[in-house]
Amino acid sequence: xxxxxxxxxxRRTALRMAGFAAASLVAPLATPGIARAQTTARLVVxxxxxxxxxxxxxARINHPTLDVTLIEPRTRFIxxxxxxxxxxxxxxxxxxxxxxDGLRAHGVKIVHDxxxxxxxxxxxxxxxxxxxxxxxxxxxxxxxAIKWGALEGYDExxxxxxxxxxxxxxGSQLALLRRQLEAMPDGGTVGFALPANPFRCPPxxxxxxxxVASYLKxxxxxxxxxxxxxxxxxxKQGLFLDGWKALYGDMIEWVPSNKDGKVVRVxxxxxxFVTEFGTRHKVDVAxxxxxxxxxxxxxxxxxxxxxxxxxxxxxxxxxxxVPGIYVVGDANNGTPMPKSGYIAxxxxxxxxxCAVASLxxxxxxxxxxxxxxxxxxxxxxxxxxxxxxxxxxxxxVEVPNSGGVSPxxxxxxQRRLEALYADAWYSSITKDMFS
Amino acid sequence: MRRPILAGAACLAFAAYASAARAAEPVPLAxxxxxxxxxxxxxxxxxxxxxxxxxxxxxxATMNAFRANERPGTIMGRIARGxxxxxxxxxxxxxxTSR
Ligand SMILES: Cc1cc2nc3c(=O)[nH]c(=O)nc-3n(C[C@H](O)[C@H](O)[C@H](O)COP(=O)(O)OP(=O)(O)OC[C@H]3O[C@@H](n4cnc5c(N)ncnc54)[C@H](O)[C@@H]3O)c2cc1C
Numbered sequence: 007x008x009x010x011x012x013x014x015x016x017r018r019t020a021l022r023m024a025g026f027a028a029a030s031l032v033a034p035l036a037t038p039g040i041a042r043a044q045t046t047a048r049l050v051v052x053x054x055x056x057x058x059x060x061x062x063x064x065a066r067i068n069h070p071t072l073d074v075t076l077i078e079p080r081t082r083f084i085x086x087x088x089x090x091x092x093x094x095x096x097x098x099x100x101x102x103x104x105x106x107d108g109l110r111a112h113g114v115k116i117v118h119d120x121x122x123x124x125x126x127x128x129x130x131x132x133x134x135x136x137x138x139x140x141x142x143x144x145x146x147x148x149x150x151a152i153k154w155g156a157l158e159g160y161d162e163x164x165x166x167x168x169x170x171x172x173x174x175x176x177g178s179q180l181a182l183l184r185r186q187l188e189a190m191p192d193g194g195t196v197g198f199a200l201p202a203n204p205f206r207c208p209p210x211x212x213x214x215x216x217x218v219a220s221y222l223k224x225x226x227x228x229x230x231x232x233x234x235x236x237x238x239x240x241x242k243q244g245l246f247l248d249g250w251k252a253l254y255g256d257m258i259e260w261v262p263s264n265k266d267g268k269v270v271r272v273x274x275x276x277x278x279f280v281t282e283f284g285t286r287h288k289v290d291v292a293x294x295x296x297x298x299x300x301x302x303x304x305x306x307x308x309x310x311x312x313x314x315x316x317x318x319x320x321x322x323x324x325x326x327x328v329p330g331i332y333v334v335g336d337a338n339n340g341t342p343m344p345k346s347g348y349i350a351x352x353x354x355x356x357x358x359x360c361a362v363a364s365l366x367x368x369x370x371x372x373x374x375x376x377x378x379x380x381x382x383x384x385x386x387x388x389x390x391x392x393x394x395x396x397x398x399x400x401x402x403v404e405v406p407n408s409g410g411v412s413p414x415x416x417x418x419x420q421r422r423l424e425a426l427y428a429d430a431w432y433s434s435i436t437k438d439m440f441s
Numbered sequence: 442m443r444r445p446i447l448a449g450a451a452c453l454a455f456a457a458y459a460s461a462a463r464a465a466e467p468v469p470l471a472x473x474x475x476x477x478x479x480x481x482x483x484x485x486x487x488x489x490x491x492x493x494x495x496x497x498x499x500x501x502a503t504m505n506a507f508r509a510n511e512r513p514g515t516i517m518g519r520i521a522r523g524x525x526x527x528x529x530x531x532x533x534x535x536x537x538t539s540r
Contacts, residue, residue: 408519435477
């Protein structure tokens, strides 16, 4: 269904009354040459990950007359989801790597460059390469940055010895961690330093511990895992602890902050974690899930507050500091929603609808935001957390009596099915972004 | 989420269309959440069944049964309880016509 999205809608009311059957008969208000740029609304999307790729794809599918440009420096996108299965040897890196040809086929203009600045008055994005891209509405989904140095001793140089593998980039961090696990002798200890909230993917570190345990159990069964946590509790905790016990016995030791689990210093050269009360843990392979903030451009554009995340209008995802710029995904302060790929993707569709409504001078649509995060605990052993959220005048709230985690107990069929559904989810959501 | 609830299949289709028009979206926003798992346009993905092309009455009845805990499932009960009747009507009407 195609209907024009003129900059200054004149037939807005008629369109609304007549609905889509009639709307599809309205030809795009395209005029040749230079004037065209002024009659076709331009949506620019920064970041081609879960939020941005989905936004660009849905903008073109649902609003084919919209002129959509996606700005993303990389030509291949490696997902964080299923990276933990690469560590376990259950997936190959190319199975979690995606390209942008599908989006091109939908008519998305792709610019492989870094957004370096926004001028909200002129409504332009400046690219690192020097070019300028004009927009009428802007959606920004740049993901996270690591707060280098916020954990003493953990800077970029340290991450070459002790990987984080929490931002996929070119895939080298995940590859490094996988190589280190492969090189570790049987009987070694894999250490994790885990952050306080909020951070990207609340269950992610615990799925990673599970997948490393799965690899060790099959290949190096005398090895141990020491997980040092800056928190006292974590996502799907009961389910993970049950699964670890059932599948891996006493291989995994999880140490919460109230039992001196909080790592305050990393000595990468010595492969040593130092905790709050001075305990030194020397390990054989170390993984730090470091403290995080919104991606750098969010700071450079002045979109963040002192929390390091971007405050947004819960009903539209417009940045509170700059109207007309929609910030979705991990970069925003969307609590109580988790920083998940599902939320980034789902809320980006809402942001597209809000951006289009705003171009038409219409009120934003009412949204319902939806999340499911599956985690693999072992072979044929999956668990999940569900959340359905709505914007209210008190901010974003989870719908009472809905959502929640998988039931606990000895439920092999539930776990087997959820592992299968996790695989189906991965395939579905990545097609929803890139196909 | 206060969308009009209308009875009858034709009216169900209209409800989705009206709420979509209001949302300036050809696909109701509630329905845009399902495809994270249920495949492109709801056509299914691996072990997760397709919902595209199912009669709207069937989708509505299934969602209501999940909501009321009357149908066993791994995850759909937790999901269905987050949606209103109007959401479910819009979801059902959209996927009934989706291919
Ligand atoms: C180990 C792990 C497992 C996970 N598992 C799951 C899971 O099972 N399910 C789930 O839902 N979520 C999962 N997640 C979380 C998920 O990866 C994130 O929530 C999701 O990627 C957030 O999407 P986003 O669009 O905000 O950022 P991203 O997907 O990171 O995309 C951001 C994009 O913006 C680009 N960018 C950055 N700066 C600029 C700039 N200046 N100009 C242009 N482009 C720029 C980047 O190159 C990147 O491609 C997992 C995360 C981890 C770490």
